[in-house]
């Protein structure tokens with residue numbers, strides 16, 4: 513009887529601890545009010561204030577460095593003929609006039625993902641898994657100051673996330 517009570521108490525403590533931990537996480541997820549993601553200026557793999565899906569962003573930053581930075585630059589600043597994909601004017605709505613591969617508009621996160629998963633890395637299409645490409649897309653968009661709250665980026669929310677206000 514006494515033991516059972518202890519077990520139960522232990523469980524309650526665990527639940528309480530989990531709730532506190534979750535609350536702390538959710539609290540963090542909100543980010544600092546007014547904090548804006550770096551517009552391409554910050555350190556390449558920084559996760560600004562880690563708002564949102566921190567783990568996905570960490571994977572994305574690393575995978576970007578491994579698979580994309582050779583052409584698009586450590587900070588996504590571009591290196592002709594590879595366009596800038598981070599910073600002012602990056603990911604423009606309409607494809608550039610001399611674009612070879614890109615035909616579609618970039619209006620939402622889904623548009624960017626659809627393009628990159630089919631055509632990038634240009635020298636190794638298919639070498640990046642879908643999950644990793646979602647992570648890279650999430651990281652790239654955060655670096656550009658796009659915000660969508662605390663859910664990881666993926667097929668369920670990407671169409672609703674607009675690149676421009």
Ligand code: HEC
Pocket residue numbers: 576579580581582583584593594595596597602603604607608610611612613614624627628632633634635640648
């Ligand atoms: C071998 C060089 C190379 C690598 C590696 C590469 N890209 Fe590209 N990327 C390009 C080129 C060149 C273009 C322009 C394509 C066109 O003409 O439409 C481009 C275009 C893009 C665009 C569209 C930009 C715009 O303004 O239209 C995005 C987004 C992009 N790449 C993301 C990525 C991601 C993410 C990775 C890594 C998974 C990656 N790229 C790896 C060369 C590369």
